Amino acid sequence: MTVFVLVSGPFTDERVWSEVTGPLRESGAEAHPVTLSRWPGADLRTHVDDVVRLIDSLEPGPDAKVVLVGHDYAIHPVLGAADRRPERIARIVYLDAGLPQDGDPALALVPDPTVGELLRADGDSGREPASATATATATATAPAPVPVPAPEEWQRWGSTEGLSAERLRQLTALAAPQPARTLTRPLRLTGAAADVPTTGILCTAGGVTFETVQALVRTGPPQFRKLADPRVGFFELATGHWPMLSRPRELAEVLLRAAAGVGRRLTAPEGEWDPFREPFLLDVPELPRVRDGRLDLHLPEPDPARGPRPAVLFVHGGPVPRDLDATPREWPFYVGYARYAASLGAVGAVVDHRLHGIADYARAAGDVAAAVELLRADPRVDPGRIAVWAFSGGGLLAADWITAPPRWLRCLALTYPILAPLPGWGAVGARFHPVDALPADGGALPPLVLTRAGLETPRIAATVESFLDRAARTKAPVEVIDVPHGVHGFEIHDRTDESREAVTRAMRTVLGHLGVTPA
Structure with missing residues (x-):
């Protein structure tokens, strides 16, 4: 059995997966969408804790495979949770997400530049509190959450191709403000989950394709060569940044194939050529x-x-x-x-x-x-x-x-x-x-x-x-x-x-x- 833990990007919660969980469960898999904490003082560690708590609550059979799916910002808490529970995770799926490393705040990958200006205006340094007392103080003085985008503003967060005007209105109606410190706190990784197989699902309307990534591996800095590891697979979806809304059944099929370990593989130049x-x-x-x-x-x-x-x-x-x-x-x-x-x-x-x-x-x-x-x-x-x-x-x-x-x-x-x-x-x-x-x-x-x-x-x-x-x-x-x-x-x-x-x-x-x- 495959057990999917589905974590969505900023502003959204478990309801965004409602048209994906049905097809997954019909296939015989378990599907557990996550709603991340939304109180103003929540930070990235809070969201990592949310995902870890759900993983710990699962009681899969001895042959079950837990697949963590991180969409957009959610790849940060997904990677943080996998780092703390690597023995429980069979695969990590990057759903139209970046490749954050240890120390990276999610803000570095936020496509809307006004968010950075907003958080700087609120004076959030992005530094983690050094003590429990500092944590309490920081919570009391948390900057204002990032407001929910209006229907016409979602395109600043990613391609909205495939979403009707009505869908965008629904997305805004169901969304909640994003706690600021979820975006400014750095991701902390020990490398414990470095050997967990991964899959990238590229929503090509945003401009990134398999060929784009292959070009990075072939001509970009050497660190991109790790994407050519045989444990890394790729899929493309010809849609925008919210495939769980624009192509939910197709996304479910791709997730099942990803869990099975299939997907296109990249090739790296031979030798250590830099x-x-x-x-x-x-x-x-x-x-x-x-x-x-x-x-x-x-x-x-x-x-x-x-x-x-x-x-x-x-x-x-x-x-x-x-x-x-x-x-x-x-x-x-x-x-x-x-x-x-x-x-x-x-x-x-x-x-x-x-x-x-x-x-x-x-x-x-x-x-x-x-x-x-x-x-x-x-x-x-x-x-x-x-x-x-x-x-x-x-x-x-x-x-x-x-x-x-x-x-x-x-x-x-x-x-x-x-x-x-x-x-x-x-x-x-x-x-x-x-x-x-x-x-x-x-x-x-x-x-x-x-x-x-x-x-x-x-x-x-x-x-x-x-x-x-x-x-x-x-x-x-x-x-x-x-x-x-x-x-x-x-x-x-x-x-x-x-x-x-x-x-x-x-x-x-x-x-x-x-x-x-x-x-």
Whole structure:
């Protein structure tokens, strides 16, 4: 027998599973939906206790398998409970949920940016109380709960595809405010449940597909390779973020198959290859590097006769995990680009901005803006001749420079960029939408140099085409450098003459707009 423990995301309770439990029980399984505590002082530990209490109340037979299902936020208390009762758990199911690690608060994965602003305004630090007395004090001074979304606001928490207007009204009517500290308290894991098999159910209307995750395993940071473990399976549901309402019977069938251990498996590259430690695809000289806060400057050979040099600020993509052993400014990829610029006569600068999740774009933009000011204030830099060069997910940060281009910005370069928030990226906000930022009079913009990968992923490629269509209508000054056989990150994955030629042409074009004429 399979025993399902069903835990839903924020605001919702056991009633949201009502159309799923019937099919599960008809199949011969047990189904136990959970209602998490809703009193204002409840925190993440409270919700972990709720799930543990239900697990302890079960009396399954000796051959029964307990499957914990965590939807959205609920993956946090599910993982916390599995960590405390690993011997009872046969499988953990991530239902359209993130991959939180030890120390992560749920707020880091909340797609609605206004929630973070609300909790900061209430002064919640996110730190756990150090004693029972502190706990009582904290409970008495708990910030106000996060209010229930109005029917039209649910899309800020995830794709509402498949839900009628009436369904959304019902969802609001049945919901309850979310205690603030369930979102701000860090998840604490000992690793006790690390060997429990897992399944991911991806609701593809939100923009994440099996192919997306496979690309992360193939080209992303090494920690994503654990998703290729044979104990990890995946399913897709072609619906929005609440499949228990939009596709309940189909969800029940998928849960039964997940409990049986089936599901698609990912494949990882062979060996210990780390794409972010690969040498740069061009041979570039090692030049002096100076570090100033989050900014690294790679300096050209000194030449007093030339005076201050123009500079190129390289803006890495993302989101990138917080716990990387080496951050992007240490990667040979960005170091190589910066050294290449320096070898040709410009200062090559790399900013280590803090884009760790899709809700972090405003913070990352602040880091980039601060880096620009440091760069322009450096006496070795000509403050009137700066280029900004953004990659991948860093492309959304270009919206600020497109909306109000400063006089010193002589060129804006974009390499396989994301130029509009992807499906399910509601937390990014309207500010970071380069397609919409293009002005009606494109002539007010600095030159734009866009390097386009011919084998780009479809969703990213669609944002690039939308950008180019609008640029053509507004007569924006865009030069496109095509890499017909290149994938996203072609400099690492396609170390071909075509890739080298594209990088060389892009660099010389950018430097040309800065008034640098390399030999």
